[in-house]
Amino acid sequence: MIRCEHLCKVYHGVPAVDDLCLEVPEGEVFGLLGPNGAGKSTTILMLTGLIEPTSGACYIDDLEVATHPIEVKKKIGYMPEDVGFYPTLTAEENLEYSAKLYGMGKERKERIKELLALVGLEGVTKEVGGFSKGMRQRLGIAKALINHPKAIILDEPTANLDPQGVADYRRIIRHVADQGTTVLVSSHILSEVSKVCTSAGILAHGKLVAHGTWDELARIGGDEKVVIHIETRTPMPDLQSPALVAAEFAENRHRARIVATVDIRDELADTLAEAGVAIRSLEAEHPDIEDVFLSYYHTTEEAA
Amino acid sequence: MRTEGLRVIAAKEFRDHVRSRRFHILLAIFLIIAVVGLIDGSIQYNQQIEEYNENLAQVSDDEMMPSYFGWKPSILSAFFKMSMLITTVGVVLGCAMGFDLISREKESKSLKILLSHPIYRDEVINGKALGGIAAIALAMGTVLAISFAIILIFGIVPNLDESIRIMLFGGLSFLLIFSYFAIALFMSTVAKNSSNALIYTLIIFIILSTLIPSFATNESVMEIVVGEPPRFNGPSGPYAVSSSSTASSTGEVVELVDTSEIDLAWEEYREKSEAYWEKRHTFTDAVNLLSPSYNYQQMAIAVTEPRLSIALLNVGSYSSDIYEDLPESGLAILGSLMGALAKNIIALLVIPAAFFGLAWVRFMREDIR
Numbered sequence: 001m002i003r004c005e006h007l008c009k010v011y012h013g014v015p016a017v018d019d020l021c022l023e024v025p026e027g028e029v030f031g032l033l034g035p036n037g038a039g040k041s042t043t044i045l046m047l048t049g050l051i052e053p054t055s056g057a058c059y060i061d062d063l064e065v066a067t068h069p070i071e072v073k074k075k076i077g078y079m080p081e082d083v084g085f086y087p088t089l090t091a092e093e094n095l096e097y098s099a100k101l102y103g104m105g106k107e108r109k110e111r112i113k114e115l116l117a118l119v120g121l122e123g124v125t126k127e128v129g130g131f132s133k134g135m136r137q138r139l140g141i142a143k144a145l146i147n148h149p150k151a152i153i154l155d156e157p158t159a160n161l162d163p164q165g166v167a168d169y170r171r172i173i174r175h176v177a178d179q180g181t182t183v184l185v186s187s188h189i190l191s192e193v194s195k196v197c198t199s200a201g202i203l204a205h206g207k208l209v210a211h212g213t214w215d216e217l218a219r220i221g222g223d224e225k226v227v228i229h230i231e232t233r234t235p236m237p238d239l240q241s242p243a244l245v246a247a248e249f250a251e252n253r254h255r256a257r258i259v260a261t262v263d264i265r266d267e268l269a270d271t272l273a274e275a276g277v278a279i280r281s282l283e284a285e286h287p288d289i290e291d292v293f294l295s296y297y298h299t300t301e302e303a304a
Numbered sequence: 305m306r307t308e309g310l311r312v313i314a315a316k317e318f319r320d321h322v323r324s325r326r327f328h329i330l331l332a333i334f335l336i337i338a339v340v341g342l343i344d345g346s347i348q349y350n351q352q353i354e355e356y357n358e359n360l361a362q363v364s365d366d367e368m369m370p371s372y373f374g375w376k377p378s379i380l381s382a383f384f385k386m387s388m389l390i391t392t393v394g395v396v397l398g399c400a401m402g403f404d405l406i407s408r409e410k411e412s413k414s415l416k417i418l419l420s421h422p423i424y425r426d427e428v429i430n431g432k433a434l435g436g437i438a439a440i441a442l443a444m445g446t447v448l449a450i451s452f453a454i455i456l457i458f459g460i461v462p463n464l465d466e467s468i469r470i471m472l473f474g475g476l477s478f479l480l481i482f483s484y485f486a487i488a489l490f491m492s493t494v495a496k497n498s499s500n501a502l503i504y505t506l507i508i509f510i511i512l513s514t515l516i517p518s519f520a521t522n523e524s525v526m527e528i529v530v531g532e533p534p535r536f537n538g539p540s541g542p543y544a545v546s547s548s549s550t551a552s553s554t555g556e557v558v559e560l561v562d563t564s565e566i567d568l569a570w571e572e573y574r575e576k577s578e579a580y581w582e583k584r585h586t587f588t589d590a591v592n593l594l595s596p597s598y599n600y601q602q603m604a605i606a607v608t609e610p611r612l613s614i615a616l617l618n619v620g621s622y623s624s625d626i627y628e629d630l631p632e633s634g635l636a637i638l639g640s641l642m643g644a645l646a647k648n649i650i651a652l653l654v655i656p657a658a659f660f661g662l663a664w665v666r667f668m669r670e671d672i673r
Contacts, residue, residue, distance in 0.1 A: 073422040084413025101421035
């Protein structure tokens with residue numbers, strides 16, 4: 001659904017996005033992660049047809065954005081980070097204007113009502129000028145959905161939301177994803193992305209340094225090692241496995257810390273059962289996802 | 305469909321203008337001054353027409369000299385006074401409507417959202433201009449409609465000639481307001497925020513409406529550009545006085561000068577003067593063409609007071625027969641002035657077009673980040 005091929009954007013000789021290749025399949029909720037200045041917003045601006053790439057191309061539903069901007073804009077919904085509306089109009093009037101610009105007919109009334117209810121702004125009659133940032137953000141999500149888009153692109157969608165707003169946002173994204181809409185969320189807040197996205201890409205210095213599902217990213221970022229902790233009621237024998245890297249025993253071999261190249265918990269459980277050792281607990285240590293992502297950033301910074 | 309976005313944006317902009325407090329206040333001031341001016345003008349007109357009719361009854365047609373003071377009064381004189389108002393309040397209305405059209409979108413961060421819709425950039429700027437044009441047309445239409453109503457209340461029924469000229473006056477006023485609207489729109493695309501855009505617009509307004517006309521008539525500037533006016537160097541009269549001194553006495557000798565010598569000197573002086581004044585007028589006119597206010601005033605005089613316009617166009621002329629053979633109809637006189645005023649009409653059209661063109665190019669190149 002969303003594809004970037006060797007996408008580059010250079011501002012005054014400095015690459016903001018550098019040879020970005022990315023593919024987001026239809027129906028996926030994809031997170032674009034990266035620190036501030038990584039090139040997330042620039043990538044999104046190119047995907048939404050607001051700026052043209054210096055080189056390379058990006059596609060939405062197999063349509064090249066730079067050459068078919070109008071067709072592409074009809075297929076997507078977009079909410080920028082600093083979402084802004086007309087302050088003298090109400091939420092309904094702002095959405096009405098937006099719907100008209102999408103060429104929607106009388107069905108827009110029903111759609112606006114439905115979306116205002118979805119984002120929790122139904123019955124709000126005051127002008128947008130009097131809205132809190134969170135309310136504007138909610139309205140931004142409604143605007144991004146007004147045209148029944150095939151893909152929605154949200155730039156830092158939770159930046160101004162309170163905890164209730166964040167919870168509502170997650171609910172909306174899940175609702176949208178359940179309907180088969182592709183979602184691309186850009187953020188530097190890892191916890192937010194990890195709660196709604198099925199896969200993610202990590203941008204640093206304009207380059208895509210890693211992408212995949214959460215497990216794939218964690219494994220790659222965690223040096224492809226799995227740490228397993230075992231606690232038994234009786235002493236453990238020596239453990240053998242081709243994937244075993246190291247084994248440390250403690251408390252008279254009642255406790256062990258195993259380092260392996262893959263998750264060998266099933267194999268270890270079988271070995272211990274055959275040896276007649278009763279297992280008290282057997283668990284794999286998941287690497288701290290924040291540490292994993294920081295390691296991506298640091299690796300890129302060191303390389304730069 | 306390309307026109308759909310344009311229509312939607314223009315409609316929204318028009319609605320924004322007519323709903324804005326700024327527009328209401330300026331239109332109200334505009335209307336109050338216009339109404340007061342027209343009431344005053346209508347009363348004066350009725351008095352003048354009475355005096356004119358009395359004079360006409362006393363003096364036969366043959367004795368009426370074709371002079372400015374002998375012309376039949378016209379209700380258009382009241383509109384001539386209104387033109388002064390339009391060069392101030394109308395211009396402020398144009399500036400106020402345009403200065404934040406784009407900068408406000410940047411400030412409220414709505415520009416990015418707007419451009420994410422399936423519309424072309426030119427539809428945004430064209431739609432904003434169309435919405436503004438429609439609002440200006442509405443303001444001018446309201447002023448004209450109320451003006452017509454007032455003169456009708458005073459029992460003055462304009463004939464076809466006058467009605468057409470009133471409409472032309474409305475069209476010219478619209479062009480002037482649109483000129484400043486286009487200038488303000490351009491400043492709105494250039495400036496980073498609305499307050500800067502307003503300051504830039506006011507600076508341009510002062511330059512175009514005050515500084516340029518002052519510069520064009522400034523004596524020091526004239527001396528630098530066209531030099532000093534010629535002086536008469538010949539004998540001052542048929543007698544020349546010369547001093548004579550002999551060994552025995554000192555005295556003055558009065559000699560009779562040849563009149564052909566005086567005529568020759570006068571002729572030479574007249575030619576030099578004409579050339580000087582023509583050069584001076586050319587310079588003044590050329591500089592003033594840059595001022596929409598000046599061009600508008602010239603045109604407004606021609607439409608409302610065509611005979612006065614002829615008088616003003618012939619300032620410095622040595623011809624005394626400029627009022628002879630003038631047609632009775634103001635519209636016909638206006639037609640005869642078109643050649644002389646063509647440059648003003650063109651300038652009045654070119655200036656807003658140029659500024660709108662600049663605004664268009666600037667907006668199309670606007671960096672959205």
